[in-house]
Amino acid sequence: MDETNDTARIDDALARAVRGERLTPEDALYLLEEADLLALGAAAHAVRMRLHGTGADGVPVVTYIVDRNVNYSNVCDSYCKFCSFYAAPGSRNGYVLSRAALAKKIEETKALGGGQILMQGGTHPEWDVAWYAELLSFCKSFGIHVHALSSPEIHKIAEVSGLSLRDTIVHLRDAGLDSIPGGGAEVLTDYARGEISPQKCTTDEWLAVHREAHALGMRTTATMMLGHRERLVDRIEHLDRIRDVQDEALAAARGEDAGFTAFICWLFQPTHVLKNDEPRGGSEYLRTLAVSRLYLQNVRNFQSSWVTMGPKVGQMALWFGCNDMGSTMIEENVVSSAGVQYRMLSSEIHSVIRAAGFRPQERNFYYEPVQARFLDSPERLAEIAGQDPKNLALPAESFDQVPASVATRR
């Protein structure tokens, strides 16, 4: 095919996507491989503007949430090749947060204006649904939104407990689980998972958790971690599987908003046995993000992954299809364990959004606007949190922790 025909094919696919028509997997792969980065950005931004428009002042709104990533434990028997965070069961490096530490984190999050915790750990070979129900119930008792337990964790809990996925999710929901994060997806093809996380749940198993949750009326998020051993075709297959599950959720909801609230993709940070892989750059991230926005038009919200890409590329992402800046990340442990350490105060996330040309709006998990408790300095944050600024946003290891072996016996 000559150059003119190449461009015509790209023009046609982008125009269809901007109009809201569905891209085929072949279209998406072609765009991912061949389209100009800026052309993809322009089309993705057009889709974002069609879905979200502007605020009353004519300025497009970018939302964000004040929350905290809490990793209740790092014990995991999935042994993913890319992960710097996990400790094998029985390892001296394993921990599980004590209730006191958990309470402190949640109270601190609330004091900082947060209304949600994103809580994930690993796949533990012994902890059953009762253990997790107690954990969730404890967290929920603080009156916050509990966005917790990725698909692999829930799949493992069901397996350990000898329950169906549905019954497991019902137990967890009744104990306090409000929504399920999209963690552990990496790339949802068996080829890609076989390369980097062969012992974690399969693609079908990951999707099954979200299907069951959606069927129960729960909302979840979808993610993709790209830039490791996957092929471009794997990224498209991933998007296609997510789109199918979302179609099912929306069909069942009969016009109501349902299923995945948002899609978030980010770049893998090479570590451990994949340490010789070279990290990818901002172009690769923005290219995939834009194609994802064009392909997944049934998922309403797209988050910018400033945590892995840094605020600067995070700002560019707002012009490549994203309408949300994600979380302020009062605490984050998993990505930072791979050597990437970005955090923002509420005032900083406001500044970042405004500087990129948008109007910031704090939201809750459901993307409903909430009144921002705008915090304009570390000192003000510390005052609200009632502690010294240097003690804010502490990593997990700074808190009182219980050895995982003790927690297992509890």
Added chain:
Amino acid sequence: MSRERILRDTVTAAGLGDLWDRASRGARLPRADLERVIACANPLAAAALADAAREQRSGVVVTHPWTLRVRAPGVPFAAEDGTRVSHAADALAGIPATEAQIVGAPPADLALGLAVEMVRTVKVARPDLTLRAFSSTCIQALADTAGASLAAVLGELRQAGLDTLDWEPGDGLDEHAAALHRSAHEQGFETTAPLGYRKDGLDGAFLDRLDAARDVAEDTGRFLAALPLPVCTEGAGPLTGSAGTEDALACALTALALGHAVKRIAVDAHVVGHKLGAVLLSCGADDFVGAQAAAAWAPPTSDGPRPLNPDRVRRYVIEARRSPALRDGLHRACEASSGA
């Protein structure tokens, strides 16, 4: 390559449609047009114009040096983060590179004789490499300390073997710096035009600097590249550092103002950050500074950022759908040399 229709539509929707053909021809855009690019507040539209100009200028090629960073003796050297690699001046043999750069923080009262000795030392150790050193601020300080003219200082450094001048984050081409570069060009140097800006600083003052650079470039023809340089580097907090969208706009404005008069529009990955630097290759830039030479790369670890090696730079260029090409410090195509 023909351009995607949506890019023209984006530029037109931003009110800049009349600039498309001129930008695509690589024509010089007057200041009034650059003011419109700033006013449209659409980084995609600005980048699309600049990228069309870039394509006309350099096609698919992105050049990049492979820099051997040298700690000169007698110059204070602060500890650097894990993304930087540098070598003592007596340990440069056998390291593949295409240029050398003297790094460190020369004191404001550095003696000219010591600066000349630094240059000679590095050139003796690696005569195969072009040498980049001393920002315009350093050159001015050397002249002030020595009580000598800029021309005299630049002449001595050139005679000692210095090939081109260095830059620092935020370096701008104000009146003094423009005169300094003009003087350097008269002494036979080719230099890079530094175009500093601060957060919220892409305004008339930035356009003044572009005007100054354009005047020098058109008069002397000896600017190798133009390099937008935010005051605050990637590590700066969001409240003080420039936005990624501002960096994209600065790159685009630089390309549209100076693309006709310099060989390349450069990005310095150590200033804007590695990941954003790769994105700026789609915003008018066609030169990527940042690849470092190392005697041996430390094994990658999971506890910190990694140095930017040439393989990663090549990957970034390929991810931008361009072809990487090595260059030396004077922007001449070359192969890496180990100095053997």
